[in-house]
Amino acid sequence: MLELRDVTVRHGPATVVHHLSLSIATGELAALVGPNGAGKSSLARAIAGTHRPVEGTIRFAGADITRLDAATIAARGLTHLPEGRPLALTLSVRDNLLSGAHVLGSLRRARQRLDDVLPSFPVLMDRLDQSAATLSGGERQWLVVARALMARPKLLLIDEPTLGLGPRAAHETLTVIAGLRADGTTILLIEQNAALALDVADRVLVMGNGRIVTEGTPRSLLDDPGLARTYLGVALRPPHASQEDRR
Amino acid sequence: MSDFAIGLASNIGMLAFVALSAYLLLISGSISFGQQAYFGLGAYAAGIATALWDWPLMVALGFGALIGGLGGGLVGLLTRKLHGLYFAIATLAFAEMTRIALDLWHYQRMVDGEFVGPDGPNGFNGIRRAFEDGWDPATFMLLIWALLAVTLLALILFERSRAGVTLRATGEDPVLTRLLGADVARLRVTTAAVAGAIAGLGGGLYAHLNTYIEPRLFDIMLGVHALAYGLIGGLGTALGPLIGVLIDIGILESTSLFQGWRMIAFGGLVAVLLIWRPRGLLDEPTVRRLRALLARPARHA
DSSP: OEEEEEEEEEETTEEEEEEEEEEEOTTOEEEEEOOTTSSHHHHHHHHHTSSOOSEEEEEETTEEOTTOOHHHHHHTTEEEEOTTOOOOTTSBHHHHHHHTTGGGSSHHHHHHHHHHHGGGOHHHHTTTTSBGGGSOHHHHHHHHHHHHHHTOOSEEEEEOTTTTOOHHHHHHHHHHHHHHHHTTOEEEEEESOHHHHHHHOSEEEEEETTEEEEEEOHHHHHTOHHHHHHHHSSOOOOTTOOHHHHO | OOHHHHHHHHHHHHHHHHHHHHHHHHHTTOOOSOHHHHHHHHHHHHHHHHHTTOOOHHHHHHHHHHHHHHHHHHHHHHTTTOOHHHHHHHHHHHHHHHHHHHHHOBOOEEETTEEESOBGGGOBOOOOHHHHTTOOHHHHHHHHHHHHHHHHHHHHHHHTSHHHHHHHHHHHOGGGGGTSSOOHHHHHHHHHHHHHHHHHHHHHHHHHHHSOBOGGGGSHHHHHHHHHHHHHHOSSSTHHHHHHHIIIIIIIITSTTSGGGHHHHHHHHHHHHHHHOTTOTTOHHHHHHHHHHHHHHHHHO
16 A cells, blocks of 8 residues: 655755655555654655655655655545644634645535544534634544545544653544544554553554564564664553463 | 715725725635735726726726736735734835836826826826716715625625635644645645735726726735724624725714824724734634524524
């Protein structure tokens, strides 16, 4: 579904991503974890077309998208949810959702799509005619995710969805994201909270200093606590791990 | 209706065009201090078309809108990547350039024994086609309001369209412009062109009602008022700017309530509203509530 070959990203004189290669299979929920400054968000922007890499190729759904602009990439089904939860706060929840379906071509199709998306987000269903500004942080994140789904994306590139959320809202948000994968959407989840990410991901890519340091299943990563401590700065204690697991 | 009331209604209608023009850009997230330029361009273009080229009034009004739209589209194209303060300054610079260019422009012809046409700072006299064709002030006022009603209806329908929803969403957060898969640069240029055309149509009407125009009329004060009308009346619906004009011209200017203090009252009103209701009286939540109220009896019926 998504394949990066030798991608290098620079911010001015600083190289933030070094000759990075990775691939995401269709239907997979891959998590990209790593400390602050590892280059995760820069990589996401390069994939989404908002910051062009200086080297390498990015292929999505069989086509080279390295030189395409962000709007064209979005129209092809790669939807980027950047950190910060950008929303039109004075607009209603409904209009925010409808704006996500621009690529579907007509408002009639957008309304039909709304009927498909809403059942997964009962909180939003009750608040369709409220301003987005009246939603809590967690609800705003769900709105951002739901708006992305409106475009029928093939791949969701979700950057730090739990940033600034309380533990409960963060957990619920990742549950929603895991639910999307179950519905067949391919997801690349960028998450600093490695413990939460490992809980939902099929595969984990660990990034440090602009490179993929290691990758594997959440299980294999947990079995190497030294690695987790070195690159994530924390000893991992995923919420689902039992006492026996840890021993 | 008295002559005073007809004049007042005409003024409100004509200013509403330039207010709607600024409003359309406001909801797309752009603050323009330059919509007066397209009002002026439309006034000159429509005036020249009837007074010098002898075109029929309606065609000339359309020509004024076209020239306003071309001006707006051109500036929109040049400024499509500018936001915030930079966009505002660029639009003001273009408007001032236009006004100064009109100050320097002489294009006159002998018509019925007198020179007619733009004469630099001396203005442009003799745009009498409307009254030669038999329009009296009352019927011309109706024409202004009929065209305004059509424009308002078109804008209200546009706002409920896919492009309208996208325009408002991207206007609020520029980051969204890159995420929704919309060609926002094209949307912004088109919006600027349509906004220019709306102002140009109002300008053509203005020229034919007053029969005389001069570059000084299209200075920044008109642009600032155009912006303020939307901010007072509200950015939740195209009816907002019209309410702004009604408050300023219909109440503050036409009544002797404030006399010499009108600008102070108007400025104070803008300041108070910007603090109390930054998106105007009819802001988005108010419009949603009103719509829900209006929809309820219809549903019961």
